[in-house]
Amino acid sequence: MFNTDAIMSSYDFDSLKGTLVDVGGGVGMAIRVTHVGGDMFTAIPPADSIFIKSMLHDWSDEKCVQILKNCRESITKRSGKLIIAEVVLNPQGDDVFDETRLNMDMIMLACFDGGKERIEGEWKSILEEAGFRHYNIIKIPSVVSIIEAYAE
Ligand SMILES: C[S@@+](CC[C@H](N)C(=O)[O-])C[C@H]1O[C@@H](n2cnc3c(N)ncnc32)[C@H](O)[C@@H]1O
Known part of the structure; x- marks a missing residue:
């Protein structure tokens, strides 16, 4: 819940036009949905x-x-964007969340086959491979950051 509050209060969702799909949205905690x-x-x-x-x-x-390529296919307009709220690891970092982020990486490693937290270079690599050539990382007061990615 803490992450969701930080994301909602730090990112300008109001400026988005048209439909917003929350992929893997779980119980819909982040947005009211169909x-x-x-x-x-x-x-x-x-x-x-x-x-x-x-x-x-x-x-x-x-x-x-695979997931990101399907996102790319689904975004209908040139102006459309992908908004990712995930950890961006900074192994040398010393902000208040950096140690928690590294601990989360260990948890993902232990619990999920192939799961992990990613440094910026790893995000860039998978985004580019899926066709998102431009991205922008927005730091928010949370363990996660916002990664905006664009195909055009
Ligand atoms: C870790 S939860 C994240 C939920 C939500 N985004 C949040 O932040 O609370 C991962 C979600 O991905 C969904 N999921 C897993 N595999 C999926 C698939 N193949 N297609 C669609 N959703 C899937 C799960 O049902 C679950 O809701």
Whole structure:
């Protein structure tokens, strides 16, 4: 809940136009939604923008690229964007969340096959492989950061 509050109060969701799909949205804690069943590895419903929170860290790079390629396919407009709320590791960092982020990386390693937290270079690599050539990292007062990614 703490992460969700920080994301909602730090990021300007009001400026988004059209539809927003929350991929792997769980119980819909982050946004009020129409639930659409399906498998994100197969297809993601068409959207003007896509939101993904605390989900890609469950998966290996290969699986993330599959999910992100489906996100790319689903974003209908050139102006559409992908908004990711996930940890960006900074192993040399000393902000108040850096140790927690490293601990989370250990937990993902132990609990999920291929799951991990990622440094910026790893995010860049999987985003580029999926067709998102531009990205921007926004630090917020939370263990997660916002990564905005664009195909164009
Ligand atoms: C760690 S939870 C994150 C939930 C939510 N985004 C949050 O931050 O609270 C991962 C979510 O991904 C969903 N998920 C797992 N595999 C999926 C798949 N193949 N297609 C769609 N959603 C999937 C799970 O049902 C779960 O809700």
